[in-house]
Amino acid sequence: MxxxxxxxxxxxxxxxxxxxxxxxxxxxxxxxxxxxxxxxxxxxxxxxxxxxxxxxxxxxxxxxxxxxxxxxxxxxxxxxxxxxxxxxxxxxxxxxxxxxxxxxxxADPIVALGLASLSAPSRDTIGQRRLIWVRGYDYQHRLPNVQHFQEIRMRTGILQMLERGYADFYVDALSEVEAVLAESSQAQRYQVVPLLMLPxxxxxxxxxxxxxxxxxxxxxxxxxxxxxxxxxxxxxxxxxxxxxxx
Incomplete structure (x- = not known):
């Protein structure tokens, strides 16, 4: 949120x-x-x-x-x-x-969702990855040195985008990421990385x-x-x- x-x-x-x-x-x-x-x-x-x-x-x-x-x-x-x-x-x-x-x-815990096979980023290095988030959330202003990001209109098809390599990590509030992960029967294929807490x-x-x-x-x-x-x-x-x- x-x-x-x-x-x-x-x-x-x-x-x-x-x-x-x-x-x-x-x-x-x-x-x-x-x-x-x-x-x-x-x-x-x-x-x-x-x-x-x-x-x-x-x-x-x-x-x-x-x-x-x-x-x-x-x-x-x-x-x-x-x-x-x-x-x-x-x-x-x-x-x-x-x-x-x-x-x-x-306060909103903001996290990154990606494939477990990728090396885990930190808050300081997440900006070097290819990121996606919902349009309007503009996390490029909250995370350091964001270089490559794409905004999507809806929280649908996110896991498919990650699986197909269209992006490295999806950034959102923890509750939203948990809802996305609930769509998968293989949650172990993914990792959730804490990034920051936003009031x-x-x-x-x-x-x-x-x-x-x-x-x-x-x-x-x-x-x-x-x-x-x-x-x-x-x-x-x-x-x-x-x-x-x-």
Whole structure:
């Protein structure tokens, strides 16, 4: 889940979102959040760790959380156009036109998936390999000295690309790589190499309302961390708590 700077694609994002009518501006007393569907994190039915965290943040402050599911890039466009208050699962500073809070609600372990027959890269050497990742995630801005990479539109056919030598490694969040590996009956043919940990944030609209919501989010998240409520939500969903306590 997550991504780096995509400013060159913002025009395309806004064009796509101009045709969307499903997400409407928030009404008084509610905060409208949008996200790609990630299993156990932001499910389409409103369940998931991230949705539970956002409800724990905003609902005690009198704001009903309204969730909406869209592909990641479309989610960003909805926020930039004022059709939603924030999107979920952003990396810090990913979109210059958005407003980011100070506190991360989770962290994304980023890994590389490749054939076990290849020598394992490190974070410092991964940039020398031929890499693929989903369009918009722009890991070339997060990994050092990336030289050869290709962006793909969907997480389909990745194992075939690796098997046929079209790329050396596929880079993504651990949860997404695990989903890709689940498609194979011979998982032992592949290796998963840890690369880095990226904190996750909601990306708010850069407006007075967006900045006010971000301030509320920061204040409430610190309270949830201090009283143990945040850690309890991670335990509820069987997820490792990757945030250092203040």
């Amino acid at each position: 997550g991504v780096a700077c995509m400013r060159g694609l913002l025009g395309w994002i806004l064009l796509v979102c101009s045709a969307l009518v499903s997400a409407q501006p928030a009404l008084p007393g509610e905060v409208r959040l949008v996200s790609e569907v990630w299993p156990g994190h932001t499910e389409a039915d409103g369940s998931g760790l991230a949705w539970d965290i956002m409800r724990a943040v905003f609902e005690p402050a009198g704001l009903r959380v309204v969730v909406h599911s869209e592909p990641y890039m479309r989610s960003i466009g909805l926020v930039l156009r004022g059709r939603a208050d924030a999107w979920i699962g952003s990396y810090a500073g990913e979109i210059a036109e958005a407003h980011y809070p100070q506190q991360a609600y989770d 996750l944030y909601p990306g708010f609209q850069d407006s007075p309302r967006g900045r006010e919501l971000a301030e509320l989010y920061d204040r409430r998240l610190l309270e949830l961390r201090a009283d143990g409520s945040l850690r309890a939500l991670f335990a509820k969903w069987g997820q490792p708590y990757r945030l250092a306590m203040p």
